[in-house]
Amino acid sequence: MTVNRVWHLANRPTGFPSPGDFDLREEAVPEPGPGQVVVRNEVMSVDPAMRGRMNDVPSYAPPFRLDAPMEGGAVGTVVASASDAVKVGDSVLHGLGWREYSLLDAERVRVVDTAAAPASAYLGVLGMPGLTAYAGLLDVARLRPEETVFVSGAAGAVGSLAGQIARLRGARLVIGSAGSAEKVRYLVDECGFDAAFNYRDGDIRAQLRRLTPDGIDVFFDNVGGEQLEEALFRMNLHGRVAVCGAISQYNTPDRTGIRNLSLLISKRLTLQGFLVMDHWSRREAFTEEMTTWLREDRIKVAETFVDGIDNAVEAFLGMLRGANLGKMIVRLT
Numbered sequence: 001m002t003v004n005r006v007w008h009l010a011n012r013p014t015g016f017p018s019p020g021d022f023d024l025r026e027e028a029v030p031e032p033g034p035g036q037v038v039v040r041n042e043v044m045s046v047d048p049a050m051r052g053r054m055n056d057v058p059s060y061a062p063p064f065r066l067d068a069p070m071e072g073g074a075v076g077t078v079v080a081s082a083s084d085a086v087k088v089g090d091s092v093l094h095g096l097g098w099r100e101y102s103l104l105d106a107e108r109v110r111v112v113d114t115a116a117a118p119a120s121a122y123l124g125v126l127g128m129p130g131l132t133a134y135a136g137l138l139d140v141a142r143l144r145p146e147e148t149v150f151v152s153g154a155a156g157a158v159g160s161l162a163g164q165i166a167r168l169r170g171a172r173l174v175i176g177s178a179g180s181a182e183k184v185r186y187l188v189d190e191c192g193f194d195a196a197f198n199y200r201d202g203d204i205r206a207q208l209r210r211l212t213p214d215g216i217d218v219f220f221d222n223v224g225g226e227q228l229e230e231a232l233f234r235m236n237l238h239g240r241v242a243v244c245g246a247i248s249q250y251n252t253p254d255r256t257g258i259r260n261l262s263l264l265i266s267k268r269l270t271l272q273g274f275l276v277m278d279h280w281s282r283r284e285a286f287t288e289e290m291t292t293w294l295r296e297d298r299i300k301v302a303e304t305f306v307d308g309i310d311n312a313v314e315a316f317l318g319m320l321r322g323a324n325l326g327k328m329i330v331r332l333t
């Protein structure tokens with residue numbers, strides 16, 4: 001018997017999760033039934049949205065069950081197949097990560113080309129975070145050339161791509177916020193942001209005023225809370241906010257209210273929340289354009305790797321704390 005190690009949710013966290021909320025269990029590697037495949041996972045994703053699924057509340061994705069395996073994006077190689085459509089040796093992307101081996105119906109995996117791009121790219125720049133940045137900026141915020149864009153959470157998987165797409169699509173000024181001096185340097189020196197600031201240095205209002213003298217036309221918000229409130233003060237007439245995430249609020253039982261929403265009226269602002277899953281129809285256009293930018297070396301990709309299934313929870317908690325530059329990936333092999 002080959003052992004499969006699988007992360008279960010042991011407790012529903014209140015506030016910031018702790019290692020004791022998770023349990024790594026051993027089970028036998030499954031056998032495929034008719035139409036199924038077994039995948040040996042090589043890389044898996046840890047995402048902020050997984051924190052939401054640890055709460056027992058109705059949402060767009062069902063909560064993780066207690067004492068049951070968690071789920072998430074992963075890429076691996078098919079090691080057993082009882083399907084005509086997917087062969088042993090195929091590299092596939094699927095949604096049952098948090099384990100070394102996954103058993104899936106063949107129609108729930110997508111074959112990917114790991115000769116064209118590394119497996120991790122399908123969890124980041126060419127995957128869900130990349131499409132989130134693309135659709136959020138172009139379809140939700142409807143970026144126009146010569147506009148000023150502010151991206152919060154700018155050094156992460158989605159944010160670092162959103163800022164660079166803004167630049168490539170003709171923004172006049174691209175500003176970002178992130179949680180360390182090193183990240184701020186990365187945004188300006190590597191990713192071509194015009195400026196960035198460390199939100200932990202305080203006085204976000206003064207930093208935004210200094211860096212956006214002509215105001216903000218488009219705000220791609222990954223953070224919510226204080227940064228959203230302060231950005232609203234800087235928004236120009238008819239500005240658009242793509243509300244992508246609110247990570248400052250995910251681990252805080254006492255959520256921060258936004259106190260200046262009346263600015264939406266006087267400035268005729270649009271705040272639009274969105275989910276990437278409503279934008280799958282854009283996948284083809286996104287993949288084509290992003291592949292071209294990558295080939296022409298016009299976009300920088302950062303990935304932070306943590307090795308081993310044993311360290312997957314550490315990677316997840318680290319991502320929530322800001323230990324990642326770009327996409328946080330757990331390497332399993």
Ligand SMILES: NC(=O)c1ccc[n+]([C@@H]2O[C@H](COP(=O)([O-])OP(=O)(O)OC[C@H]3O[C@@H](n4cnc5c(N)ncnc54)[C@H](OP(=O)(O)O)[C@@H]3O)[C@@H](O)[C@H]2O)c1
Binds near residue numbers: 048132158223
């Ligand atoms: N709408 C959608 O369909 C969709 C899809 C994917 C992701 N999202 C959202 O997009 C956002 C980014 O996701 P991602 O996958 O790219 O994650 P990520 O940015 O790669 O990683 C999370 C980052 O959040 C930052 N952070 C943590 N606590 C914070 C706080 N209190 N204030 C400000 N920043 C904080 C940390 O960076 P610092 O060091 O800078 O603090 C950390 O690196 C999340 O809010 C996520 O929920 C939405």
